[in-house]
Amino acid sequence: MAVRVGVLGATGAVGQRLIQLLDPHPDFDLVALTASDESADRPYREVAKWRVDTPIPADVAEMTVTRTAPDAVPDDVELLFSSLPSGVGERVEPAFCEAGYVVSSNSSNDRNADDVPLTIPEVNADHIDLLEVQRDTRGWDGALVKNPNCSTITMVPTLAALDRAFGLESVHVATLQAVSGAGYDGVTSMEIIDNAIPHIGGEERKMESEARKLLGSFDGAEVRWHDADVAASCNRIPTLDGHLENVWADTNETVTAEGAADAMREYPSLDLHSSPDPLIHVFEEPDRPQPRLDRMRGGGMAVTAGGFRETEGGVQYNCLAHNTIRGAAGASVLNGELLLNDGWL
Structure with a gap:
């Protein structure tokens, strides 16, 4: 029997992507939608300006x-x-967790709280057991799990592959982020057409902290953050969807371009409905990945990588993911599948 689920904040851009992914999902039955008080007690079709690239589900x-x-x-x-x-x-x-609900959240609040799991299931599924600490600490019958920022999700699976194979010492990343990451009203056309904006408020800090928590180890009581240095520069560019990132990673052991590509190519997926196989698609071509061509690989849930070259301390490469699917709504759904698979529901 499918699990009964709901969406908090259902009218926004990520809420609409959640509905798109949940409506046909084999494990979840979408039965509840919430929004602001102004939208309450009205049909969803009247309050949501539907902007997703598939029709609004008739039942929703x-x-x-x-x-x-x-x-x-x-x-x-x-x-x-x-x-x-x-x-x-x-x-x-x-408040929902206190009332007994389990919440899989894309919102940025509490991502780095000591007792809140921040998870990408293919990278750190074991961190979900931090929920035992959370319930003991907060006295909740419910639970709260977070997925990371869309730009963080793009690079961390590739870093996890490098860390597992060669050890990770430091990371520098420059992002080229799509306008959808700012929400429908986030960047005006006059700002972004024929332009690039070399600042996204708070984004660098999120990438630098969240990556270290995700790559850290869980000892049953707490998450010990990875000790790699992470530095980010975040830029908005006029693509609709798909965050492209240029990564420079220094490793503990010597790595070749071919070795880095193989490590990512061999990094495992999970036996969960929304986890793509392969998780990381590796290109041989030096000019890939590209947002328009590659953001929908794996139904928008795959990470793509290419352009590998050796550097003095490690490797440089490019990676890409669909920011509102893998980077937001799909990540929350995948965490929901992990919660179901591991018996938290």
Whole structure:
């Protein structure tokens, strides 16, 4: 029997992607949608300006939207996917967890909290067991798990492959990020057409901290962050979807371009519905990956990499992922599959 699930913040860009992924999902039955008080008690089709590249599911279009509050969501919903703004999430998500709901969240609040798992299932699935510490510490019947920032998700699987094979010492990354990462109203056309913006507020800090937590080790009581130095420079460019990143990684052991490519090519996927096989698609061509050509590999859930060359201390390469699928909604759904697979629901 499918697990009954809901979406918090269902009218936004990530909320719409969540609906697109959840409506046909074999393990989840989408039964609840929440939004702002102004949208509550109205059909979803009336309050959502649908902008996803597939039609709005007919059954979802007629669902009644509720307030984003625990007393407004049916208590038989087992899992909630959150795409709330972080300022709302930091207030609302704990209330849902206290009320007994399990929340898989894309919101940035609490990602680096000591007792909150920050997970990419193919990289650090064992960190999900931090939920035992969370429940003991907070006294919740529910639980809160986070996926990382969209730019972090793009590079971390490739770094995990390098770390497993050669050890990771330091990382420098320059991102070329799509406008959809800022939300529909985030960057105006006058700002971004014929332009590039060499600053995305808070993005560098997120990449630098989240990567170290994701690559860290869990000893049953706490996550010990990876000791690699991570430095990021984040840039907005006029592509619609797909974050392209240029990565320079120094490794503990000597690595060749071919060895780095093989490590990524051989990095394993998981036996979960949304985890693609291969997880990392490696290109031989020096001019790939490219956002328009490669963002939808693996249904938008694969990471692609190419352009490998050796450097004095390690390797340089390019990587790409679809920022609203693998980098946001799909990541939350994948964490939901992990929660189900590991018996947290």
